[in-house]
Amino acid sequence: MSRIGKKAVAIPAGVTASIENGTLSVKGPKGTLTLGLSDLIDYKVEGDEIQVNPANDGKQARSFWGMQRTLVSNLVEGVTEGFTKTLEISGVGYRAKAQGKTLKLELGFSHDVDLTVPEGLEVKTPDQTTVEISGIDKQAVGQFAAEIREFRKPEPYKGKGIKYRGEYVFRKEGKKK
Structure with missing residues (x-):
């Protein structure tokens, strides 16, 4: 049961x-x-x-x-009520900016990553290191957040990358001499 x-x-x-x-x-x-x-x-x-x-x-x-x-x-x-996912970006020079139906990400690549926001979703960037995705379809919100995170997953040594708010990144100790 x-x-x-x-x-x-x-x-x-x-x-x-x-x-x-x-x-x-x-x-x-x-x-x-x-x-x-x-x-x-x-x-x-x-x-x-x-x-x-x-x-x-x-x-x-x-x-x-x-x-x-x-x-x-x-x-x-x-x-x-709708659903919201918040992503946090950490790393020197990493930033995000929402421009209408486009999300522009600067993630240390030789080029900027431009993503088109799917229909029915709203993306806000309250500051350069925070991306808020909201909409009424839970699956669509989570899928778009996962696609953004996929560009730079948080790495374990310095913690640089894109992570969900509240996500714990297991940190490793660096190489010893």
Whole structure:
């Protein structure tokens, strides 16, 4: 039995949910999100909550149960509050600047890295060493943050690179004489 799956997803005031043609559509103050529904899971919108239950007692249905409930929960949270990931850049000469729908990164390469911000996401640079990515789709926010981080992962000797806020970088001791 899934402990997460047993809990119903509460629908806050101002949010509507509907199931049509195999998709769950959630509409709220920040926008609309949809999720393709699995045949192994039963979804029911009852009053101010969404129930997620396995369609049968098969192993695969029980495996998907908790994950599908979490995906539904992320839809509801996304249209009400949204999601934000913050990246911190450390290193001499490393900086970032958001210019409209483009993010310009200076990461010690012979060229600047220009990234186009995907549709539905917003990128802010409060200062030169901080990048804030926000949007209503948790997967899209996390994916774009991971793509930015991939250019310069934090290295273990000096800690230079791009890391998530709150991420611990294991530091190594340098070479001894």
